[in-house]
Amino acid sequence: MNEAIVEVVDLHKSFGELEVLKGIDMSVRRGEVVCIIGPSGSGKSTLLRCVNFLEEPNAGRIVVNGFEVTDPDVDIDRARRGIGMVFQAFNLFGHLSVLENLTIAQRKVLKRDRAEADAVARKNLEKVGLAEKAGAMPAQLSGGQQQRAAIARALSMDPAVMLFDEPTSALDPELVGDVLSVMRQLAEEGMTMLVVTHEMQFAREVADKVLFMDDGGIVEEGPPAQVIGEPRQQRTKGFLARVLNPTHVPVTGAET
Amino acid sequence: MAMSRRKRAQAFRNAQYAVLVLGIVAVGVLADWDTILQAFFNVDAAARQIPAIFTTALVNTVIYTTLGFGLGLGVGLVLALMKLSSVAPYRWIATVYIEFFRGVPALLVFIALGFGVPLAFNIRFEIYSTAAIALGLVGSAYIAETLRAGIQAVPKGQVEAARSLGMSPGRTNLTVVIPQAFRIILPPLTNELILLTKDSSLIYLLGLTRDEYELAKFGREGLNATNSLTPILLAGLCYLLITIPLGHLSRYLEGRAGRKQEQGLKVTA
Numbered sequence: 039m040n041e042a043i044v045e046v047v048d049l050h051k052s053f054g055e056l057e058v059l060k061g062i063d064m065s066v067r068r069g070e071v072v073c074i075i076g077p078s079g080s081g082k083s084t085l086l087r088c089v090n091f092l093e094e095p096n097a098g099r100i101v102v103n104g105f106e107v108t109d110p111d112v113d114i115d116r117a118r119r120g121i122g123m124v125f126q127a128f129n130l131f132g133h134l135s136v137l138e139n140l141t142i143a144q145r146k147v148l149k150r151d152r153a154e155a156d157a158v159a160r161k162n163l164e165k166v167g168l169a170e171k172a173g174a175m176p177a178q179l180s181g182g183q184q185q186r187a188a189i190a191r192a193l194s195m196d197p198a199v200m201l202f203d204e205p206t207s208a209l210d211p212e213l214v215g216d217v218l219s220v221m222r223q224l225a226e227e228g229m230t231m232l233v234v235t236h237e238m239q240f241a242r243e244v245a246d247k248v249l250f251m252d253d254g255g256i257v258e259e260g261p262p263a264q265v266i267g268e269p270r271q272q273r274t275k276g277f278l279a280r281v282l283n284p285t286h287v288p289v290t291g292a293e294t
Numbered sequence: 295m296a297m298s299r300r301k302r303a304q305a306f307r308n309a310q311y312a313v314l315v316l317g318i319v320a321v322g323v324l325a326d327w328d329t330i331l332q333a334f335f336n337v338d339a340a341a342r343q344i345p346a347i348f349t350t351a352l353v354n355t356v357i358y359t360t361l362g363f364g365l366g367l368g369v370g371l372v373l374a375l376m377k378l379s380s381v382a383p384y385r386w387i388a389t390v391y392i393e394f395f396r397g398v399p400a401l402l403v404f405i406a407l408g409f410g411v412p413l414a415f416n417i418r419f420e421i422y423s424t425a426a427i428a429l430g431l432v433g434s435a436y437i438a439e440t441l442r443a444g445i446q447a448v449p450k451g452q453v454e455a456a457r458s459l460g461m462s463p464g465r466t467n468l469t470v471v472i473p474q475a476f477r478i479i480l481p482p483l484t485n486e487l488i489l490l491t492k493d494s495s496l497i498y499l500l501g502l503t504r505d506e507y508e509l510a511k512f513g514r515e516g517l518n519a520t521n522s523l524t525p526i527l528l529a530g531l532c533y534l535l536i537t538i539p540l541g542h543l544s545r546y547l548e549g550r551a552g553r554k555q556e557q558g559l560k561v562t563a
Contacts, residue, residue, distance in 0.1 A: 118457065123459075125454065127410060127451050131455070133473050133477065262521060
């Protein structure tokens, strides 16, 4: 079996009194696509943000791409170069053009020269279908285009793993498809991906493994056909019923 | 008889015009125009101010203001960074400084610096230093708050995106936060400069030599010499010569900052 690119051991995270992650163990192997699903407040995004240390865990061990990011002496900036992150709110740099968004970190962090950074950026813009938007400012793009540019920005650093934090949640429904297509294409190319998402169809069709999280823990994990198709846990069933068939949920008595 | 909505609005507008015309006529008839013209528009008195009001007073006002603004910008930046520091005592010190100098009248600072400090410590600054320090003290407190607000107005997601691309905190500030904060800050900063330009008039009470006169003092001396309000009016117009273009600059920068993000740029990278 392939080596683990992401390894999380007994991860705990609290915000003040509130314990958000209550001992998470998980791993992502090279080339694997892992989707994390679950109700809001279950700790999915926090788990993802701990993986590249945007949130500092209270306890536990996280190793990504050979870097132990939880080690206080690790060079976290160096570790993050290999971890692409895509945010719900895109977070493109508003003062830079699309092309500059893709080249700035290549040049300042990886020290690539302008020609090389440009070439890498244009290749990735092509890949996400935005080749002709290189000169545009982020605010001129639609949400879906912004998110695809953000994916291209992360790809331009040649990451070993890509983290997606609800990448389509801020998009108008008709723009979700473009972003999911790009992600599906990435998965087919063998990119290692850890995806927090509410898109059940994407998880079902693209994921190698699905984790269902609730109340700060992993309730159920396995191949999508099992976790989404034939969930074993009551909490998983309840969540999926509400997500997949939202108009048939009883208003009272729904399990939370 | 009830009036229609349109008729009532029209009648009300007509009444307002009537009051305006009456007021203008009353002033025109009752005012002592000879005296007024003699006071404000005395050509002889005006001629005696020129060219020194431009070559000395206006220039000095610009110099005092620029020195004060420069110092205020430097100290303000340090204070803003202190206010954003993770070390609590730095935040406290910056807060006390800012609250103090925003809260006390600029006049008091000038008196303290011009008369109090020389008396207490037996040192005398030359006038340019006094002006720079006094205006810098007052300006830095306001500028610090402007800078802090601008830096904080850059969304946290921008920092997270930069850090997740492997940029160090310093690199993130330099390439992502400060350029975006700068665009937010420029218009209010221009307003600080306008306020400081006007505050520079307080230097007049420090006892200036003729070469050190700024606009307010120059106007005051002109008043004494000519017994006419004209020099004061001229001095006022000179302030407008500085503040009105600055105001336009501020609005222009504000508009450009907005447009640049929306319209896109020619990519040279």
